[in-house]
Amino acid sequence: MLEAQDIGVSYPVAGGARTVVDGLSLRLARGEIGCLLGRSGCGKTTVLRAVAGFEPLQAGEVRLDGRVLSSPGRTLPPEQRGVGMMFQDYALFPHLDVAGNVGFGLSRMPRRERRTRVAEVLELVGLPDRADAWPHELSGGQQQRVALARALAPSPALLLLDEPFSNLDIDTREHLAAELRAILRRTGTTALLVTHDQAEAFAMADAIGVMEQGRILQWADAATLYAAPADPFVAGFIGRGRVLPAASLGLAGSGQVLLRPDRLVPDRQGSLRAEVLAVSFRGPGRVAVLRLGDGALVEVDLPADMAPAPGAVLALRLRDEGLVRFG
Numbered sequence: 357m358l359e360a361q362d363i364g365v366s367y368p369v370a371g372g373a374r375t376v377v378d379g380l381s382l383r384l385a386r387g388e389i390g391c392l393l394g395r396s397g398c399g400k401t402t403v404l405r406a407v408a409g410f411e412p413l414q415a416g417e418v419r420l421d422g423r424v425l426s427s428p429g430r431t432l433p434p435e436q437r438g439v440g441m442m443f444q445d446y447a448l449f450p451h452l453d454v455a456g457n458v459g460f461g462l463s464r465m466p467r468r469e470r471r472t473r474v475a476e477v478l479e480l481v482g483l484p485d486r487a488d489a490w491p492h493e494l495s496g497g498q499q500q501r502v503a504l505a506r507a508l509a510p511s512p513a514l515l516l517l518d519e520p521f522s523n524l525d526i527d528t529r530e531h532l533a534a535e536l537r538a539i540l541r542r543t544g545t546t547a548l549l550v551t552h553d554q555a556e557a558f559a560m561a562d563a564i565g566v567m568e569q570g571r572i573l574q575w576a577d578a579a580t581l582y583a584a585p586a587d588p589f590v591a592g593f594i595g596r597g598r599v600l601p602a603a604s605l606g607l608a609g610s611g612q613v614l615l616r617p618d619r620l621v622p623d624r625q626g627s628l629r630a631e632v633l634a635v636s637f638r639g640p641g642r643v644a645v646l647r648l649g650d651g652a653l654v655e656v657d658l659p660a661d662m663a664p665a666p667g668a669v670l671a672l673r674l675r676d677e678g679l680v681r682f683g
């Protein structure tokens with residue numbers, strides 16, 4: 357099991373230190389796939405680097421299967437952690453063929469065993485026939501698979517993945533995300549993934565931590581993040597929708613509500629009025645941007661047979677059962 361408890365990481369900057377990870381905790385059970393999701397600069401990569409042993413901790417502790425890997429003043433070197441890595445700049449060694457790349461971390465293994473293990477992981481990532489190929493002969497997606505095979509070959513207790521698909525086109529990315537999840541499941545590998553791409557997080561992870569400014573705001577599965585966001589930032593960040601004052605929707609109370617695009621339904625009997633600003637086809641229906649009476653802008657999904665013109669005024673009904681409210 358991976359446990360990070362109240363960890364803090366700072367970088368030295370002119371005239372002091374800048375805290376980039378601030379009291380962050382997470383826990384991954386063995387075989388579980390976790391994901392840190394957040395905007396660029398929120399500290400995701402720094403967390404991975406700290407777990408990998410490339411950044412010292414100023415506070416807290418990182419443990420893997422009960423063993424302390426990092427605490428302030430004590431950083432076990434990366435190669436002694438039993439942690440595999442596949443980072444953004446996953447570049448393969450150009451002077452080694454595929455088998456050489458995949459076997460790189462197995463230098464202590466007898467040659468015969470190493471060859472068997474290399475064949476095994478190449479089979480696992482769907483490249484059983486490419487052991488003799490050179491990196492430059494492979495497509496981006498194939499290189500990515502080789503990098504994954506290289507990371508999996510030593511059977512790490514934990515695999516760290518930093519934006520593993522960022523260099524690939526979207527089709528390859530979606531395909532590989534599903535495949536990678538299946539491979540991690542099959543091998544029972546515990547993994548921590550970092551991405552700013554929600555679709556990737558949803559496709560891969562059992563548990564997702566939404567990060568903002570060095571902290572995890574909520575750690576939960578995708579469905580929970582969507583249906584029961586813990587705070588307005590998570591609500592606005594996950595899925596489509598807007599956080600609005602309750603009053604904008606004619607609701608009592610001074611707090612805010614999360615309005616998903618399916619919550620406002622065109623209905624002649626409805627009590628809300630909104631002006632249509634823009635309509636676009638999204639298939640099978642359309643999406644409209646509307647301006648409510650108090651000026652708030654919202655996005656609403658329209659049925660396929662509705663195509664109002666900009667400037668039209670729509671009557672709407674709020675589906676308010678189970679509406680998420682804050683404050």
Ligand SMILES: Nc1ncnc2c1ncn2[C@@H]1O[C@H](COP(=O)(O)OP(=O)(O)OP(=O)(O)O)[C@@H](O)[C@H]1O
Nearest residue numbers: 367368376394395396397398399400401402403552
């Ligand atoms: N070596 C460093 N020295 C000083 N500041 C750093 C260093 N590395 C990262 N930072 C800063 O720390 C903050 C967090 O960076 P980090 O790379 O962890 O974020 P991230 O969420 O992974 O972003 P991205 O998705 O862009 O990689 C950023 O503001 C970054 O500029």
